[in-house]
Amino acid sequence: MKKVSTKITAFILIAILISACNAVKRVPDGKHLLTKNEILVNNKKTSEENVFNQLYQKPNSKLLGYRLRLNLYNLANLNPDSTYQAKFTNNPKKYDHMSKWLSAKQVDRLGKSFWYKGIHDFLKSTGEPPVIIDNAKTDKSILRLRYYYFNNGFFNVKATYKVDSLKAKKAKINYVITTGEPYFLDSLNTTISTPILDSLYAIEKNNSFIKSGKQYKTEDFENEKNRITTHFRNNGVYFFQPNYVNFDIDTIKKINKANVNLIINNYSYQERDSSKTEPFKMYRISDVNIYTDYSASTANEKFTDSATYNNFNLFSHKKLKYKPKAITNAVFITKGGLYADYKTVLTTRYLNNLKIFNYPSVQYEVDKRDSTASSLIAKVYLTPRKKYSFGASFDVTHSNIQDIGISFSPSLSIRNVFNGAETLEISGRTNIGSSKDLANPNNQFFNVSEYGLDFKLNIPRIFMPFRTEKIIPKSMIPSTLIAVGFATQKNIGLDKENFTGAFTYNWTPKRYYTARFDLFNIQFVRNLNPQNYFNVYSSSYRALNSLGKEYNTDPSYFNNNVDKDLIIEKGTAGFTNDVLSGNANFLKPITAENFQTIKSIEERRLRLTENDFILATSFTFSKTTKKDLADKGFYLFKTKIESAGTLLSLFAKTTNQDKNSNGNYDIFNLEYSEYIKTEFDYIKHWDLTKEKIFAIRSFFGIAIPFGNSDNIPFSRSYFSGGSNDNRAWQPYSLGPGSSGATNDFNEANLKIALSAEYRFKILGSLKGALFADAGNIWNVLDNVEDEKSSFTSLSDLKEIALGSGFGFRYDLSFFVIRFDFGFKTYNPSSEIGKRWFREYNFGNSVLNFGINYPF
Template sequence: MKKISTKIAAFILIAILICACNAVKRVPDGKLLLTKNEISANNKSVKDENVFDQLYQKPNSTFLGYRLRLNLYNLANLKADSTYQAKFTNNPGKFERKSKWLSVKQVNRLGKSFWYYGIHEFLKKTGEPPVIVDKERTDKSLLRLKYYYFNNGYFNVAAAYKIDTLSIKKAKVNYEITPGNPYFLDSIKSNILTPVLDSLYQTIASNTFIKSGNQYKTDDFENEKNRITNHFRNHGVYYFQPNYVTFDIDTINKVNLANINLLVGNYSFQDGDSTRTEPFKIYKIIDVNIYTDYSPSSNMMNITDSTTYKNFNLYSQGKLKYKPRAITNAIFITKGGLYADNKTVLTTRYLNNLKIFNYPSIQYEVDKRDTTAQSLIAKVYLTPRKKYSFGTTLDVTHSNIQDFGIGLSVSETIRNVFNGAETLEIAARGNIGSSKDLANPKDNFFNVVEYGLDLKLNIPRILMPFNTDKIIAKSMIPSTLITAGFAKQRNIGLDKENFTGALSYNWTPKINHTARFDLFNIQFVKNLNPKNYFNVYGSSYDALNELSKEYNTNPSYYNNPLDKDLLIEKGTLGFTDDVLTGNANFLKPIDPADFQAVKSIDERRLRLTENDFILATSFTFSKTTKKDLSDNNFYLFRTKLESAGTLLTAFAKTTNQTKNFSGNYEIFNLEYSEYIKTEFDYIKHWDLSKEKIFAFRSFFGIAIPFGNSNNIPFSRSYFAGGSNDNRAWQPYSLGPGSSGALNDFNEANMKIAISGEFRFKLLGSLKGAVFADAGNIWNVLDNVVDVNSTFTSFSDLKNIALGTGFGIRYDLSFFVIRFDLGFKTYNPANEIDKRWFREYNLANSVLNFGINYPF
């Protein structure tokens, strides 16, 4: 209690110090602290962030209206070194006394300690120096404002500013803009001196950014210039550059109207000491030369091996190590074709995607053999990566199963393994972790163990017995991925072995579109310790144990006559079998509801302990508008359709296989899973400026068993709760429906999730967020009959749970560390009149730790 009181007192003291800070403490005499910028246009206040972005000077940042970073800076001693030394200069005896029980070196080093020096450096780096009103920067801001309005068609803009002193050493700057009336585009004409370019332009003229009636915007002219340049350079005009496109803007004798004349001159080049001009030429590719083992560090190339394949010339300084097709498939520059920038970019992208070369270099030179000087030789320089590379990674992990984990993996990558640009990766991994939810009678901290071996073979083409180029063109950068893996784990007490294998095809139909087709995806899950089920799933054991005390008469099922707790596994299985078969005497007749409860417990035990064999085929498609990592204004859509067991059933019926006693087909003496599953995931981010972002996510998934199955395997089912889901609930602790998560590791076969999160900057790399998460899981069309857990109609949407809360994030640039505190706002497991805000308190809150953003 004493420690807590001390912490509270320290917190209050720091708060008082910060609040008591004088904001103008470090503002020099005669200077003014900038507290606010105001912009008005035609005497109306402007709120547009694009306009405020033109200003060179902006006030110090605030947190909830308070200049926290400024005041942190003001708390710092800017001359901590000299202050420390002054203590001894003014009192020499003090230095001698300290040096007696500390050495002279230690006394000097004390000045660099955190208390004397480090804390002030921290305050300076975390804080912000005061923003002083600067006339030169204010003048530049005014000029940029005028340019901004001019570039948006206000050619007669006038601007002024005035500095208003608010109090001692504080001021705001008022920018007053008088834009006048904007100019609009009137007639649009073009004058292109090279006839062949004029013909090319006419094919795209209708898609121009510059249209009669539009308000003048400089950006439209830049976009049009780039559009024309791209079109010309993609149709053979090798020497064309954006500076050849100019615009004549005529406003003479016009009232807020401008006539536009698009001008494209002839090609200008240096010929000796003089400059010449001539019409632009269309260039064709006469040869494509590929140098497969180019070394940038060497100026000489000693070619000893070469071959020609489909009009491509391949050269090597040693023996050619690649099958020609493997390289030429990645080259989109073709002999006899026109020069095109987009083909160069696509070739570079494909070659880079092979991951067997360093970034390729593609150069063009005019063929001196062509007297018309309209032929180019394309030279592709490839620098191979090392054939073998070894890698290790050490990870600290947090997941829905593990509270804490340490993972080590080692891998060996072999490039061009079959001389067809294939890449083979062999990886071994191991992981130890801790889980408080794991059945752990010995109370070991590291109670999760996993190790495995994975093989991945990537082939840079569609591996099929027939040609697929007409279906999936090579411009879509297709590839085939063959994977196989084995893993053994002890994570939820049943101790599993997991065998996986897949044959997948990947391609990109368009930029920012991806498609994946898994011809087959095999998973075999073997439970090594099914007898431990009731030790792991304690809620199931408790429910069964309570029922046994009402009905059981067999003393051999109990641990002792006094407690009468069922033995695991003799008692649990014995009592369950007695109830379901009716071959026993009971203390009283079995109530139908209790019979159904025992049946449900046993069905869940069988489902979660049985070995699973899944043979699935799936198709996944995703589309995003995200341009790069810094893009915060985008959307992502992903959908997946998966079918499992259908091929096996078709084969069984065709070959007249017999069913087992349960009426199901088997493979390797094991009932295989049969279901169809579909998912839809949509994420949208809005950039609200000033590092404020609103992020939204919606997810719907459903898996329907049929034929050989009446339930979905645990590995293919859905759960709710956790750091990447509804953050007001722990993983697996929400749902299904309004059942109240009666079981351990609750899961179901349908899920709805909707989340919204507002993200904002706090201090430097420290970010904040407020969020709302809604959703739940349900059983539908499977063997679960509990009405509280099943989805039967749209009225069950009333059981969607709502969690709200706030969080902090620390951006380390390569990943984000995240803490979220979620509160149960609407809990469908409670009685109808007690669902809203009854658990909205710290006692029922959930603290989540995560890596990177939840969506």
């Protein structure tokens, strides 16, 4: 039956495709469907994308060589209303008959329904009308091709085209271009009327885009105009604009060479009914006036409060609410300094970053007090936001733990808390979710919950008892974040309380660079239900239970004499203690291998149920070339180094603290974690145009325990698998190494991950992707002794797993919904010789749901 239904489905799909395969169905007689553009440049075919972008007409898009959107369009009825009415025009009795069962109004509305009209509107909007060759547009393409090559130095370019009919109503266009020899720049001269500008130009002359010997390109001349304008305006020439830069290009009596003369005339302006010309001036700032409570409604009212601080003048219609230093620190325009565009940009960026004002406005006016008319008054207009603002967010989420989560987060923001432009944010969070991975004896759907409260104080400067201006200047927009939080959660069955605190410095060394230094990052994790361990980690229980049946002689450890399952917690704890202490009788001698298994189970139980105290210091640095959300070709590099417990151990040693029975130091009767951790993350996107993107990601992370620890806390360890990792495996189900993911939540302290993804457009906002993910996790330099789980040499790299697959993305503008099908391509946990493509089928595939792109 299953095979029959599959054949019927396949037949229907084939029938639909065949019915739509008449690509010229909507091409009028005497017209041709454009099937291909071919461009020959100097008798050679070119595939250069910039050249093809000059064409006004391009063939209908294809998906895997098939014109899907064209054929969808051809399936549509272009006039469904007329077709529906024609049914009754040709057969009036049919209308009367339908009206007896339905009202006349309902019959008319039926013609607007999805099946009669909506489906055809969908096919038209999703599809693509045939691209019919238009000679007028082809002529425009020829003109654009000539301009393109002319702008690249080919002044004698010739371009023609020919329409080549292929078959009925189909044709391609052959473009033939003869470029001739390119022109190169020869001598370069300047004619700059204003002596000051001449001197300024000479300072950065070597950075010019116009150089002798370069091939002529119009783009270079535009870039040079902008470079000169930027240079002048950043050095006091306030009234300079790009239109003052002109070029005289002389090719007379030259063979493929051009002389260039850069011309910059004096400043011209309109005064009443006459035009005047005078040399450009360099302007200095005579005053910086800051209006701290500007609004259009009070613009003409008098100021009742003012202050002067470090040559800045602050004005307020009401009582001044800000410490002058907090505001002036954000202003880079200085009294007596030259006017500079970049200072205006920095000022607006910094002031906006304070988050206590709406976007600021900076304006300049000529100071009439200066008889030389070469001074400017800078006016900074600030419109305060409300001191208190309430917010709330409601989210539906998906994560590696939760299959689905519903969260509600109310927040209160208090601005200018201490009159120093600080912002205090108090936020709560409530989250309930569902996870199939958890111990869930009552079979509840919502079996995950979290409640928390956070306080965050943002200070718009480096908060230290000494000045840091020379190390981190204010141009880097530094800030300090002080945060504390508490959360109680029921997530993986152990139920936790989580106390956090952080003292963090953030700054931007350069544009597109960010730096973060966590002076202190404190986390205390308290497990509320450690006795539930074996209910959650069922694989550990099954392994221990099978050994209990094999060796245990104490009947009080079993649930009954028939099943002989170890009772949780009495039986599991009792049997483990008996084995490790050696103070009990067993059914038979315990082998060394089984003893080690029981020891490993107990060590993992202790590690995952013990309370953790982490006091870490870390530094994070990132660089990106991404300019904005529309930038599709960029890279991101991020690295982090973190040290935990080092300060506590240093303090314990210098104060001669006693160690506990395990030979470790305690704080608050709790062994703290000590380790060093480093990570490297690199993401690169290539924009292949036509909404095609190729992206890669590489990640390496390692955390090494030492001193007070011989393992890494669960919250700081690595896992593999999931919608943002290796998509052929479920979260926590890959690794470590070739062990085969024997535990319920597999983690380790070394991780390597590599991913590549090709993204392309399918229909409208629906995108597709092909991907390959490689990577694994291992234990290294910790207390894990299992060779299959450990990384001991470079030969262990053969345990890198490979997953591949395909996916769909639907772009909703503000976020992307993602579905990925991952297939195990190379599984290192399988026997050697059976690792490649043994599970490459839908039965063993993993469906991943995610929000936004994986990287």
